[in-house]
Amino acid sequence: MSEPHVFSNAYNRSLTRRGESCLAVSPARRQAFAVAFAGYGLAGPAVFFLLVLFLLPVIGVFFIALTDWQLGAGSFSFVGFSNYREAFADATFRASLANTAVYVLIVVPGTLLAGLTVALLIESGKSCRSFYRAIHFLPFMATVTTMAIVWEALLHPTIGLVNQMFAAVGLPTANWLRNENTVLPVLGALGIWQNLGYAMVLFLAGLKSIPRDLYDAAEVDGADLWIDRLRTVTLPLLGPVSMFVVIVVALRALECFDAVKVLTQGGPGDASEVLLYTLYRESFEYLRTGYGAAIAVVFLVMVGTLTLINALVMDRKVHYQ
Amino acid sequence: MSAVTSVKGLSSLAGILRHVVLLVTGALILVPFLWMISLSIKAPGEIFHASLSFWPVQFYGIENYEKALSEAPLLRYMGNGLMVCGLILALQILLCAPCAYALAKLRFFGRDLVFGMVLAGLILPHQVLSLPLFILGYKLAILNTYTALILPYIVSPFGIFLFRQFFKTIPDDVVHAARLDGLSELAIVWKVMVPMALPAVIAFAIFSVVGHWNDLFWPLIAVRDQSLMPPPLGILVFKNEEAGSDYGPLMAASTLVVLPLTIAFLVAQRWFVEGLTGGAVKQ
Numbered sequence: 001m002s003e004p005h006v007f008s009n010a011y012n013r014s015l016t017r018r019g020e021s022c023l024a025v026s027p028a029r030r031q032a033f034a035v036a037f038a039g040y041g042l043a044g045p046a047v048f049f050l051l052v053l054f055l056l057p058v059i060g061v062f063f064i065a066l067t068d069w070q071l072g073a074g075s076f077s078f079v080g081f082s083n084y085r086e087a088f089a090d091a092t093f094r095a096s097l098a099n100t101a102v103y104v105l106i107v108v109p110g111t112l113l114a115g116l117t118v119a120l121l122i123e124s125g126k127s128c129r130s131f132y133r134a135i136h137f138l139p140f141m142a143t144v145t146t147m148a149i150v151w152e153a154l155l156h157p158t159i160g161l162v163n164q165m166f167a168a169v170g171l172p173t174a175n176w177l178r179n180e181n182t183v184l185p186v187l188g189a190l191g192i193w194q195n196l197g198y199a200m201v202l203f204l205a206g207l208k209s210i211p212r213d214l215y216d217a218a219e220v221d222g223a224d225l226w227i228d229r230l231r232t233v234t235l236p237l238l239g240p241v242s243m244f245v246v247i248v249v250a251l252r253a254l255e256c257f258d259a260v261k262v263l264t265q266g267g268p269g270d271a272s273e274v275l276l277y278t279l280y281r282e283s284f285e286y287l288r289t290g291y292g293a294a295i296a297v298v299f300l301v302m303v304g305t306l307t308l309i310n311a312l313v314m315d316r317k318v319h320y321q
Numbered sequence: 322m323s324a325v326t327s328v329k330g331l332s333s334l335a336g337i338l339r340h341v342v343l344l345v346t347g348a349l350i351l352v353p354f355l356w357m358i359s360l361s362i363k364a365p366g367e368i369f370h371a372s373l374s375f376w377p378v379q380f381y382g383i384e385n386y387e388k389a390l391s392e393a394p395l396l397r398y399m400g401n402g403l404m405v406c407g408l409i410l411a412l413q414i415l416l417c418a419p420c421a422y423a424l425a426k427l428r429f430f431g432r433d434l435v436f437g438m439v440l441a442g443l444i445l446p447h448q449v450l451s452l453p454l455f456i457l458g459y460k461l462a463i464l465n466t467y468t469a470l471i472l473p474y475i476v477s478p479f480g481i482f483l484f485r486q487f488f489k490t491i492p493d494d495v496v497h498a499a500r501l502d503g504l505s506e507l508a509i510v511w512k513v514m515v516p517m518a519l520p521a522v523i524a525f526a527i528f529s530v531v532g533h534w535n536d537l538f539w540p541l542i543a544v545r546d547q548s549l550m551p552p553p554l555g556i557l558v559f560k561n562e563e564a565g566s567d568y569g570p571l572m573a574a575s576t577l578v579v580l581p582l583t584i585a586f587l588v589a590q591r592w593f594v595e596g597l598t599g600g601a602v603k604q
Contacts, residue, residue, distance in 0.1 A: 032428075038506035039429030046420035047435055049476035054442040057453030064452065071456075118346060125339045134590050135347040138354070141586055141597060143535045145553035146575040149560055150357040153568050159369055161356055168373075193350065201594050255446060258537045262557060276448055276538070283452050284542050296449045307444045 061300070064293035071287040083294035093295070095270035096278040099184060100254065103274060106188030107195065107253040108246055114192060115199025115245065120234070122200070123207045124226075133204065137197035144194065148262035151190055152177065177263055180271035187272060190259055195252055199245045206241030210234065240313070247310040254303060275299050357579070361385055361572035368568050385569035386577070392563050395574055397548060398555030399581075405470045405551055406530045412475040413529060414515075414522065421484030422510045426496050436485075442478030448538055455542055469543040470551065474533065480525050487521035488514055527589075527596030534582060552578040 065083055069076035087093045122132050139147065154161050157175040166173050176186045214233050223229045257276040260266060266273040266281070279299060283292025359375045360368055362382035372378075389395055423429070424436055454473045458464045463472065491514065499509045515522060533551075540554040547558060556574055586593045 035427050035506075036429035039423040039427035039432065042419035042427070042506060042510065043423040043429075043432075043435055046416045046476050046481060047438065049416060050438050050442055050478065052457075053454070053473055053476060054445055054450065054478065055438060057450040057457070058445055060453035060456075061449055114346075118343070121339050121343050125336055127336075128340070128343075130590060132343045132347060133594075134587060136350055137590075137594060138583065138586070139350060141531050141535075141582060141593060142354075142579050143553055143582070145535070145537045145557055146578050147353055149556065149571060149575055150353045153360060153572065154353060154356055156566075161352070161373070164373060193353075197350075198598065201598055251446075255448065257448070258553070261537065261541070262560075279448065280538070280541070284455070289452060289456075293452055296452060300446065300449045303446045303449075304444065 058300070061293045061296050064290055065297050067290045069289045071283075071289045076290070079290070083291050084298075086291065087294055087298070092270050092273060093278060096273040096275055097298075099271070099273055100256075100275045102184055103188055103191065103256060104250050104253040106185060107191040107256075108250050110188065110192040111195045111199045111249045112242065112245055114196040116203050116238070116242075118196065119200045119203035119207060120230075123204060133197075133201065136200050139194045140197040142194075144258040145262055147194070148190070148259045151259075152263055155186065178268055180268050183264055183268065183272045187256070187259055187263070191253055191256060195249055198252075199249060202241060202245050202248075203238065206238050207234070210237045243313050244310065247306055247313070251303060251306055254299070254306070275302075354579075354583075357572050357575050360568050361576045363569060365567065365569055381569060382573070385573040388570040389559075389573040389577065392570065393555065393559040393574060394547060395552075395555070395559075395577060398550055398552045399578070401467075401549060401555075402534050402551040405467065406533045408467075408471050409474045409533050410526055410529050412471070413477045413480050414525075416476045417480035418484055418515050419507065419510050421481045421488055422506075422514050424481070425485045425488035425491075426493065426514075427506070439478045439481045439485075443482055445478075447473070451539065451542055458543065464543060465545050465549065467549060470540060470549070473539065477525075477529065479528070483521050483525050484518060487518040491517055523592055524596035527593055531582060531593075531597060 066078055066080060067076040068079045068083075118132075118136050122129055155163075155176045157163060157173075157178075162176070163173040165171075174182050176182045210233065214237070215229055218229050218233050221232075223232050255276060256274050257280065260272055260274055260277045261280070264272040266277050275295070276299065279292060279295045282288045282295060355375060359377070362380055362385065363377040364379050364381035364384075367377055367379065367381070420435075420439075424432060424439070450473070455464070458469045458472070463469045495513060495517070496509060499513045504512060535553060536551070537553040537557065540551050544550060544554070547555065550558065556571075556578055559574055560571055
């Protein structure tokens with residue numbers, strides 16, 4: 001804390017005594033310069049690559065989205081917002097937006113509920129906590145591409161485990177990934193399977209931070225049953241954590257790509273076309289660079305909005321405590 | 322008396338119920354993993370006979386794993402993954418730690434601007450950058466090389482952010498003492514700050530390696546040659562071009578790709594949870 005004063009004093013003295021011998025003043029000043037110089041030297045390389053690999057490319061995306069550029073074409077011209085107009089008039093892109101929304105609306109509540117339930121169950125006893133946590137967290141770190149291939153085997157219409165099990169207990173079977181009514185819910189189930197461990201560990205951390213004496217106080221106030229304590233203490237105090245879980249899981253759901261690429265390629269029809277898959281296909285398969293960039297901008301706006309909400313909510317959470 | 326015993330009985334019943342429910346949900350979670358292993362040791366005939374048993378009638382594991390390793394350059398894919406992830410991580414730490422130190426402990430004009438750039442990078446989803454990065458790769462003529470897989474990730478805004486947070490908790494006196502000992506600023510980063518921030522470095526290492534080992538999106542765009550592919554892309558190509566629905570070898574390949582990280586996770590669970598939740602969960 002004292003450092004700024006040292007520097008400003010040295011600076012002031014150097015102003016007032018300019019012309020005098022620098023011997024008394026300049027060591028502190030020189031050190032300030034040396035520190036600043038070191039700062040540029042140490043931050044410089046990272047800043048250079050941040051500019052080249054992050055900030056200039058994102059500006060580039062906005063720019064390319066205003067052109068009719070096709071990858072490989074020598075020239076391009078500015079077309080204003082017509083890429084955006086074309087996208088929002090395009091049936092596939094609209095399906096993609098709608099599917100992404102449905103997918104997020106399946107994955108977020110499902111993950112939240114499953115993660116919270118598992119976390120509450122794990123926290124309600126003392127034994128085998130890390131064992132249960134490990135099992136439920138495992139899908140979150142497993143390679144999605146690989147596990148999607150496994151899910152394809154599980155969902156295989158004739159030899160898949162799912163249809164065999166369903167048939168054995170009299171439930172309806174289906175060609176889950178080739179049926180336009182089931183494909184999104186099935187992808188959603190896969191998303192929940194993959195993310196619930198993530199929600200679980202966030203909830204476990206939230207549960208740990210609830211002070212014990214609040215439960216004692218609730219008991220004194222007559223909350224004898226666990227359901228009362230859950231309702232009056234646990235769930236309200238998990239509010240901020242839940243909000244955080246909703247947003248980070250929504251962000252992950254928005255970025256759904258691998259499973260669609262492996263399992264459905266957006267089909268049947270447009271039934272599982274999601275935003276990132278459309279972005280990939282338009283940009284790198286059809287090489288419609290300008291149009292793909294416009295989709296990237298739409299995606300960025302959605303992710304950016306959620307991230308901003310997250311930052312605001314986290315800000316409010318600080319005031320709670 | 323009787324009231325006390327009944328409460329006790331109730332709570333032990335609740336305890337049993339807790340285990341029952343968690344074992345059931347845990348089993349459901351594990352089904353894909355177990356089925357993957359099961360199919361990887363079954364003969365084609367048995368797979369298509371659609372039996373429900375986990376253990377095969379005829380153990381066919383050796384044939385399946387041999388086929389997976391010989392028909393797809395699986396070891397090559399895993400070697401690629403290891404090398405790409407290792408180089409990305411090394412370069413990330415090399416670039417991020419000094420920058421984080423500068424942001425945490427040094428004062429210089431424009432520091433807030435640099436931190437603002439880090440925050441902006443932090444919220445950018447990487448897929449948005451793929452088009453310009455692809456064009457950049459094309460201009461630099463590095464597409465379809467290891468460099469294309471590595472370059473876009475050599476600086477990590479999250480890494481800078483995480484290290485900065487950790488470095489800020491280290492007292493300034495430590496830095497002053499190191500300067501009095503004659504250490505240069507760069508030496509302070511590597512000999513003082515990074516060793517003291519080892520937990521953050523490990524958490525970041527796990528975050529980075531898991532993320533890039535599992536990534537499909539960018540490799541799909543950046544490389545074409547099978548000899549350069551990391552495991553997720555390699556196994557996708559194996560599925561589409563070789564294995565099809567020859568599930569035995571395909572599941573054997575899947576098992577081999579999933580296995581290394583799974584074992585590492587089971588050994589170091591706490592670190593994985595902390596690293597993969599971005600430091601949101603501290604054990």
